Amino acid sequence: MTSISCETCPLRRKSFFRPFEEEQIDFLARFKSGELTVDPGTHILIEGSTAPQFYTVLDGMGLRYKTLENGRRQVINFLFPGDLVGLHAGLLGEMKHSVEATTAMRLCVFKRDDLWTLFRNQPSLAYDVTWITATEEHFLGETVATLGQRTGTQRVAWALLKVYQRLRALDIGKEGEVPLPYRQQDMADALGLSLVHTNKTLARLRERQLASWGEGRLRIPDVDTLAEVALADAALPDMRPLL
């Protein structure tokens, strides 16, 4: 298993989309109450539940998803070391989505009740938490815009790019290559595309040497070119049989 660690950083150290100030890094570490290790495939939280604790991801990757009434699944976002998990249960009364680990995952556990205590004693904590949720809200806004306004090819390129940048900002992987331990079905559910179409789109991106994702590794030879595709690629015609 490739090393996907963020040992020195109970929350994320820094991130392209969610840049933390140095002073904010360890704000939650002060009241860590334990650790949890889970196997790949474990469902850490289920929508509707009211867990008495929340977590930060220390190590490993996962995803947040929702199941709709019609049985379909929407992946809200991917989870990386440093992400905050399960705050909704405390804030809204119950979880509004589920969380699943796609690799072995190590989590830092916090008691839900501690949050309110610390909000009172340590106002800067509240500042930070507000900041985090506002940042996540911003990311969700970008996702809404992508699902609403971009074509399939753009969506796939956009997702790969965002994930790559996010991981690189966390110093995970190396220049041009990062681990990406998800199934194509996960990506499809995240982008609102069918598995088949996602697969074909990935194949086309691979052909064009823009991005190649397989065996849990994502390679992006030229980030800038992929960015162009993500933002404004004219939808290419599907590959047709030669005869």
Place this chain on the structure above:
Amino acid sequence: MTSISCETCPLRRKSFFRPFEEEQIDFLARFKSGELTVDPGTHILIEGSTAPQFYTVLDGMGLRYKTLENGRRQVINFLFPGDLVGLHAGLLGEMKHSVEATTAMRLCVFKRDDLWTLFRNQPSLAYDVTWITATEEHFLGETVATLGQRTGTQRVAWALLKVYQRLRALDIGKEGEVPLPYRQQDMADALGLSLVHTNKTLARLRERQLASWGEGRLRIPDVDTLAEVALADAALPDMRPLL
């Protein structure tokens, strides 16, 4: 102009999706610094700007949107009395989306710097703000799921339903009918559909007597039936010419 007021409630009084505790209602009213009235069509905030204040909507309606690099527009959500506007500018450094009034609008103005002061002196404020952003994040999650996994008909039905419920919870309009001062283009941009397709879908919903939206008024004869459509309507065939 229909009365769309929330006079006694600087923040929202209550909301189906964002239910406030009584004690949390006036938390921002304590440091209100002025009022602002704008005409319909006014752009209150522009993405990229760094406004020195933020607002709550006292009266009127509007929308939050993003403009993409390809020129397309995504409406993030609709704004109603009680909504919080412009917090991002303070939290993330700059606005990540624009805000436009679609009716005459009265806003309550707050100084951005006051927020941090009050976070320090009044921790319960921080609790409330965190709660608000978490709630908005939850709503965005639902939007992502809708854009990603539902058909055009379901999306339109879903949006009309949500807007209706939200407005009724604010005691705006009356049983079965609420004001909805938006253009079809706004709805289309919110749902990631073309104007034409949105229009035709609305026509079909009207035909089926599920919802009729025109002249700035939305009428829903039977909420439950519309909800069924929103969640699981088998996509109906488009109307075909008889011959």
Place this chain on the structure above:
DNA sequence: GGGGTGTATGTCGTAGTTTAATGCAGGGTC
């Protein structure tokens, strides 16, 4: 009058879904 804006409907092409079949690896059991 003409121009701008918003709603309404029709035709047609295509970007997408659905369904299905195939291949291919790992893992258990005899």
Place this chain on the structure above:
DNA sequence: GACCCTGCATTAAACTACGACATACACCCC
């Protein structure tokens, strides 16, 4: 070893929901 699972990537063929385009109509304002 041969066997049969189960999970995931891949490719093909058929169908369709949706967008693009064109057009018409109503209204308002200069």
